[in-house]
Amino acid sequence: MASQGLSRLVLLTWTFLGVSNVLSDPTYETYYLEQKIDHFGFFEDATFRQRYLVSDTRWKKPGGPILFYTGNEGDITLFSNNTGFMWDIAEELGAMLVFAEHRYYGESMPYGNLSYSDPKHLNYLTSEQALADFAVLIRFMKESTEAKHSPVIAIGGSYGGMLAAWMRMKYPQYVVGALAASAPIWQFEDLVPCDLYYQIVTNDFKKSGSGCAESITKSWAAINRMAESDDGIRWLSSAFHLCSPLKSKEEVMAMKSWLSETWVNLAMVDYPYPASFLEPLPAWPIKEVCKYLKNPDLADKELLQNIFEAINVYYNYTGETPCLNTSQTAVGSLSDFGWSYQACTEMVMPFCSDGVNDMFEPQKWDFDAFSDECYKQWGVRPREKWIRTVYGGKNISAASNIIFSNGDLDPWSAGGVKQSLSDSLVAILIPDGAHHLDLRSNNPYDPKSVIQARALEVAYIKKWIQEYRQQLNI
Amino acid sequence: MASQGLSRLVLLTWTFLGVSNVLSDPTYETYYLEQKIDHFGFFEDATFRQRYLVSDTRWKKPGGPILFYTGNEGDITLFSNNTGFMWDIAEELGAMLVFAEHRYYGESMPYGNLSYSDPKHLNYLTSEQALADFAVLIRFMKESTEAKHSPVIAIGGSYGGMLAAWMRMKYPQYVVGALAASAPIWQFEDLVPCDLYYQIVTNDFKKSGSGCAESITKSWAAINRMAESDDGIRWLSSAFHLCSPLKSKEEVMAMKSWLSETWVNLAMVDYPYPASFLEPLPAWPIKEVCKYLKNPDLADKELLQNIFEAINVYYNYTGETPCLNTSQTAVGSLSDFGWSYQACTEMVMPFCSDGVNDMFEPQKWDFDAFSDECYKQWGVRPREKWIRTVYGGKNISAASNIIFSNGDLDPWSAGGVKQSLSDSLVAILIPDGAHHLDLRSNNPYDPKSVIQARALEVAYIKKWIQEYRQQLNI
Numbered sequence: 001m002a003s004q005g006l007s008r009l010v011l012l013t014w015t016f017l018g019v020s021n022v023l024s025d026p027t028y029e030t031y032y033l034e035q036k037i038d039h040f041g042f043f044e045d046a047t048f049r050q051r052y053l054v055s056d057t058r059w060k061k062p063g064g065p066i067l068f069y070t071g072n073e074g075d076i077t078l079f080s081n082n083t084g085f086m087w088d089i090a091e092e093l094g095a096m097l098v099f100a101e102h103r104y105y106g107e108s109m110p111y112g113n114l115s116y117s118d119p120k121h122l123n124y125l126t127s128e129q130a131l132a133d134f135a136v137l138i139r140f141m142k143e144s145t146e147a148k149h150s151p152v153i154a155i156g157g158s159y160g161g162m163l164a165a166w167m168r169m170k171y172p173q174y175v176v177g178a179l180a181a182s183a184p185i186w187q188f189e190d191l192v193p194c195d196l197y198y199q200i201v202t203n204d205f206k207k208s209g210s211g212c213a214e215s216i217t218k219s220w221a222a223i224n225r226m227a228e229s230d231d232g233i234r235w236l237s238s239a240f241h242l243c244s245p246l247k248s249k250e251e252v253m254a255m256k257s258w259l260s261e262t263w264v265n266l267a268m269v270d271y272p273y274p275a276s277f278l279e280p281l282p283a284w285p286i287k288e289v290c291k292y293l294k295n296p297d298l299a300d301k302e303l304l305q306n307i308f309e310a311i312n313v314y315y316n317y318t319g320e321t322p323c324l325n326t327s328q329t330a331v332g333s334l335s336d337f338g339w340s341y342q343a344c345t346e347m348v349m350p351f352c353s354d355g356v357n358d359m360f361e362p363q364k365w366d367f368d369a370f371s372d373e374c375y376k377q378w379g380v381r382p383r384e385k386w387i388r389t390v391y392g393g394k395n396i397s398a399a400s401n402i403i404f405s406n407g408d409l410d411p412w413s414a415g416g417v418k419q420s421l422s423d424s425l426v427a428i429l430i431p432d433g434a435h436h437l438d439l440r441s442n443n444p445y446d447p448k449s450v451i452q453a454r455a456l457e458v459a460y461i462k463k464w465i466q467e468y469r470q471q472l473n474i
Numbered sequence: 475m476a477s478q479g480l481s482r483l484v485l486l487t488w489t490f491l492g493v494s495n496v497l498s499d500p501t502y503e504t505y506y507l508e509q510k511i512d513h514f515g516f517f518e519d520a521t522f523r524q525r526y527l528v529s530d531t532r533w534k535k536p537g538g539p540i541l542f543y544t545g546n547e548g549d550i551t552l553f554s555n556n557t558g559f560m561w562d563i564a565e566e567l568g569a570m571l572v573f574a575e576h577r578y579y580g581e582s583m584p585y586g587n588l589s590y591s592d593p594k595h596l597n598y599l600t601s602e603q604a605l606a607d608f609a610v611l612i613r614f615m616k617e618s619t620e621a622k623h624s625p626v627i628a629i630g631g632s633y634g635g636m637l638a639a640w641m642r643m644k645y646p647q648y649v650v651g652a653l654a655a656s657a658p659i660w661q662f663e664d665l666v667p668c669d670l671y672y673q674i675v676t677n678d679f680k681k682s683g684s685g686c687a688e689s690i691t692k693s694w695a696a697i698n699r700m701a702e703s704d705d706g707i708r709w710l711s712s713a714f715h716l717c718s719p720l721k722s723k724e725e726v727m728a729m730k731s732w733l734s735e736t737w738v739n740l741a742m743v744d745y746p747y748p749a750s751f752l753e754p755l756p757a758w759p760i761k762e763v764c765k766y767l768k769n770p771d772l773a774d775k776e777l778l779q780n781i782f783e784a785i786n787v788y789y790n791y792t793g794e795t796p797c798l799n800t801s802q803t804a805v806g807s808l809s810d811f812g813w814s815y816q817a818c819t820e821m822v823m824p825f826c827s828d829g830v831n832d833m834f835e836p837q838k839w840d841f842d843a844f845s846d847e848c849y850k851q852w853g854v855r856p857r858e859k860w861i862r863t864v865y866g867g868k869n870i871s872a873a874s875n876i877i878f879s880n881g882d883l884d885p886w887s888a889g890g891v892k893q894s895l896s897d898s899l900v901a902i903l904i905p906d907g908a909h910h911l912d913l914r915s916n917n918p919y920d921p922k923s924v925i926q927a928r929a930l931e932v933a934y935i936k937k938w939i940q941e942y943r944q945q946l947n948i
Contacts, residue, residue, distance in 0.1 A: 039864075040514045042819045042854040043597040123517040132864065139863055170644060171864075172872030345516045380516040389613055390513075390606065390645075397945070398646030398874060471871070 028055040028080060028097070033140060035103070037110045037124050039132035044124075048110040050133055053080050053099040055087075060094030062146040063474065065465050067153050068175065069099040070134055070167055072160035073339040076101035076108075079160065084441025086155060089458055093465070096150070100137055102130050102163075104338050119379040122341055128390070131167055138174040151468040153461050154178040157436035158412065159339070159347075161404075166391055169399045177401035177464035179457055180417075182436035185404075187349040187415025188387045191394060194352040194365045196414035201267040202358040204409050208270075209290025216263060216293065217359040219307045220256060222300035227252040235301070240308050243323035251326075258326040260360055262311050265329060268435040270409050273445035280317050283445065288313045344374035348384040349415070400424040401464050403457055407433025407450075426460065428453050502529040502554060502571070507614060509577070511584045511598050513606035518598075522584040524607055527554050527573040529561075534568030536620040537948065539939050541627050542649065543573040544608055544641055546634035547813040550575035550582075553634065558915025560629060563932055567939070570624070574611055576604050576637075578812050593853040596815055602864070605641055612648040625942040627935050628652040631910035632886065633813070633821075635878075640865055643873045651875035651938035653931055654891075656910035659878075661823040661889025662861045665868060668826040668839045670888035675741040676832040678883050682744075683764025690737060690767065691833040693781045694730060696774035701726040709775070714782050717797035725800075732800040734834055736785050739803060742909040744883050747919035754791050757919065762787045818848035822858040823889070874898040875938050877931055881907025881924075900934065902927050 032049040053076060067086050069079055080099040090097055101108040104125040109115040116122060134154075141147050154175040156164035161183025168178035186192050205213040226232030227249050236252065237245035246252055266286050269275065273283045282288045292309040315324050343349065350367070353360035371381050392399075404417035405428040412435060420427045430438060432447035438454050506523040527550060541560050543553055554573040564571055575582040578599040583589040590596060608628075615621050628649040630638035635657025642652035660666050679687040700706030701723050710726065711719035720726055740760050743749065747757045756762045766783040789798050817823065824841070827834035845855050866873075878891035879902040886909060894901045904912060906921035912928055 036857070038515075039860070040600055040602050041512075041597040042600075042857070043593045045855060119517045123515040126514055126516075128514050135863055139859075171866070173866035173869035381519060383510070383516070385613075386513070389609055392645070392647035395647035400872060 027057065028053040028099070033137055035133050035136060039129055039136075048103070048108065050103065050137065051076060051101040051107045052137060053077070053097075055080075055090070055097040058090040058094060059096035061096075063149040064094040064096060065151045065153060065461075066096045066098055066138075066141065066147065067093070067155055068134070068138065069097070070130075070154050070156040070160050070163040071100050071102040071105070072156060072158060072163060073102060073105055073342065075106035077106070079157075083155070083157070083439050085439045085454060085457075088442055089454075089461075092458070093461065096147075098137075098141070100134055102160075103133055116337065116341075122378070122380075125338065125341060126346055127163060127166065127342075127387075130163060131170055134163070134167055135171045135174050138171075142174075149469075149472060149474055151176040151465045153464065155181075155439075156183070157181040157439045158183065159342075161436065165402050165404070168402050169391065169396060172400070176468045177403070177461065179403045179405070179461070181405045181439045182407065182410055182412050182416065183404060184349070184412045184415025185391065185417065186394065187412070188393070189350070189384060191388065192415050194350040195354055195358060197351050197411045198264075198353040198358040198360050200409075200411045200414055201264050202360075204267045204270055204286055205263070205290065205293075205359060208284070208286040210294060211296045212286075212290035212293045213359040214296035215303060215306065217355070218296050219259075219303060220355075220361045222303050223252060223256060225300055226304070236304070239301070239305055240311075241323050243325045244327075255326050256361070258329060259307070259311065261329045262314055263359075264411060266314055267409060267411050270434040271437060271440075272432065272447055273443050281314065282317060285313060341378055341380075344378050344382050345380055346383065346387055348382045348387070350384075396425065397421055401460075402426070403428055403460055405430060405433075405436070405438050405453055405457065407431075407435065407437055409434045410436075428456055501531065502527040502573070507611055509607050509610060513603055513610075520584075522577070522582065524577060524611065525550060525575040525581045526611060527551070527571075529554075529564070529571040532564040532568060533570035535570075537623040538568040538570060539625045539627060539935075540570045540572055540612075540615065540621065541567070541629055542608070542612065543571070544604075544628050544630040544634050544637040545574050545576040545579070546630060546632060546637060547576060547579055547816065549580035551580070553631075557629070557631070557913050559913045559928060559931075562916055563928075563935075566932070567935065570621075572611075572615070574608055576634075577607055590811065590815075596852070596854075599812065599815060600820055601637060601640065601816075601861075604637060605644055608637070608641055609645045609648050612645075616648075623943075623946060623948055625650040625939045627938065629655075629913075630657070631655040631913045632657065633816075635910065639876050639878070642876050643865065643870065646874070650942045651877070651935065653877045653879070653935070655879045655913045656881065656884055656886050656890065657878060658823070658886045658889025659865065659891065660868065661886070662867070663824070663858060665862065666889050668824040669828055669832060671825050671885045672738075672827040672832040672834050674883075674885045674888055675738050676834075678741045678744055678760055678885075679737070679764065679767075679833060682758070682760040684768060685770045686760075686764035686767045687833040688770035689777060689780065691829070692770050693733075693777060694829075694835045696777050697726060697730060699774055700778070710778070713775070713778055714785075715797050717799045718801075729800050730835070732803060733781070733785065735803045736788055737833075738885060740788055741883060741885050744908040745911060745914075746906065746921055747917050755788065756791060759787060815852055815854075818852050818856050819854055820857065820861055822856045822861070824858075870899065871895055875934075876900070877902055877934055879904060879907075879910070879912050879927055879931065881905075881909065881911055883908045884910075902930055 031052050031054060033052065034047040035050045037046050037048055038044040067090070069083060069086065071079055076099050086097050103110060104115055110124055111121045114121050138152055142150065152175045154164040154167045161180035162185050164178040165180035165183055165185055168175050202213050205216060223236065226236050233246050233252060246255060266289060269281065270284060270286045275281055289310045292306045315321055350365040352365040353363050355362040367384055374380060374382050401424050403426050406413035406416040406418055407430040410433065418427050418429060430449045430453045432449045437450050438457065505526050505528060507526065508521045509524045511520050511522055512518040541564070543557060543560065545553055550573050560571050577584060578589055584598055585595045588595050612626055616624065626649045628638040628641045635654035636659050638652040639654035639657055639659055642649050676687050679690060697710065700710050707720050707726060720729060740763060743755065744758060744760045749755055763784045766780045789795055824839040826839040827837050829836040841858055848854060848856050875898050877900050880887035880890040880892055881904040884907065892901050892903060904923045904927045906923045911924050912931065
């Protein structure tokens, strides 16, 4: 479970990578700001260069709003290239776009190549330090005459959405509001049931084809039976076209984790139009997958043959992949490495499955085992109660001006805010949406629900801008 | 200037010490909570024991409110013994009282005797870490059944008042409101004029007797003239009954700083009734002082003789002090040491005087000199822009439920919030109040303004409690 916990969490990131956007104007300038490596202590007084991207061609200066992407766990250019929503609305709002890179990702390395070398150098990779970077950067930008009266709106998706929401909670002086898309701010402790995440994945498959989820449910036992004999293991390697043949029962267990992650990934990127992920995917990819999984009552080999065809939709839609690699479900260039450290420190998200209400093998959440694995991998121990302590858990009603958008198809909506908490803490639900579909560019195949969601988001953003100007009397 | 900056800032603390209170019920239990030394990083995973005091004899459990003193720079027993207001209102509110010690003070030493040994061990002495300690402690207390639905009100004075306000801003989930008494949250950067502080001191002396402030204004030049000759320096040592005779012009300069601090201290503790400070003081001590300073036009020696009589009110009211010690204006047992470190890191408060609008020698605020002195003393450099960045400066309108109380006599009101910012960010002015008079016990000599202030404070606290219960529907 623990290893699954670790590896599954990296998924937060790379959905961003997924889909190529045709940006209306992807031009930006790259800047760097000297930031203290440690905002919260004075012994380490050194600085590093935080990268941020600025597009101001549509900015109505002075005083036009700033849409500020609170960068998450990856190279910031990925997010600027994959957050079409911001580019789409820049003109209408007369907005400057800023994409701020999260420390320890992309080019924003506090200690250069040594940043990930040991727990000491990793010590400043926390959400609080990242928020402080954003605060310092926004203050810096607002100290220029032209941006002095510019309202800033924080925008982010996934972990970036969590940061956007927390930015408004902790630094409301710098952001008049936040759009937190697919932000699982409650995926901590017992704030939500730990099995909800896998239930949502399961529902996506249930809805996408008769027999589909049931086939996957039954596949685990079929694999286990295969793993009982050397012949069976050899058969699995061959049937799944694995690049490296499985050598042991343990490797078969790891292969099951890889399959689980694949199903989860498909749920996150179940977008209504063809999109390039690690490899290109068709529109509504789960429906494509389910075409191969109509009959759960087949014998083991036939069932698993179908499972292979199904995951082939994900890994080999173009038909150009010679073999499948079970050690990879994420893009190499992205720092799932960094997120694994964050999950092993602050971002302790309990997941579990029971095999009854979901299509996965039963697995309990075991914090102690998770902690041991973290210590082995990173030399640090996670603090399971910290995030809720510092960011308030469900008691966030003192905050204001935050939109929490969630797609019903998205497993991460399990930890999201799905009911409005007040007039200004607003939940927007996107029934046909996968992981932060609303942050993506407009597309002819967009379902009505995401079009409405984006319109509502823009309306709130305009309201915040207006209120800010009224308050300043400008 | 820099040394003056350093030494003057310690004054924040020890006014608390000052006045003996007759507490209605000073009984409390002492507890300790294991806290992470570093809440914001995972490399230092060790813990320390934070002390806190609890008085629950008047607590209406379950669910009665908790008045939570956000401890500042000193032994927490000092604050529990000198915040009579909390003890006075416990019965009426059915409240539990909690006094939480600030890390690096009293018994709450992260590294025991090594805590102050070097910048590395001092690294975790920051306001953010202290607030996190409070959050962890409140969460811990609220996880007991009886306190689960207890609204918590943060209360503090001076730096403790700043912490109370910031607690509500940063952790509103844990405190329904805050009483920030005499909290100079704006004494940073250029948020308020740097000369206001000394002007308030000067006004206190001007109001307390004709010729009084003018005599002090003229005293500096008189001392300078004395310092020109060895005879003059000898005369000064003798006239001021100094324990250690002055040996150089530099020591005369230090003596002037000591005098300045004495005048400032008197302004802070200009209370309407006799009170024991370092030594006992009469009611309205500045009036007593000014009785000796009626004639500013005397010759140097006569003028300085009067100055000595005046400060003798402060240092030797009982007549039992054999000689005066220019190296001391604060109580030895209090950690002005700790505050000096905090002033050299986060709490960079610019002060200045011009000798025209105030009765002090002209001194500009010189950050660079201050920084150099900090580096010499502590091996760290202050960050002058940090506090405003992290706590919002004047842009705090997104916060709610904070009372900022300030006394007109108190020099620290210079950096305080003296106008209400919204319906729930309320300024209470106490025209006849010195440094957080409102936090002191009821006294027959209390001016009407402080009686009214306390009544209003209690009304707001009750309102917050009521709103919290309405929200929870209990």
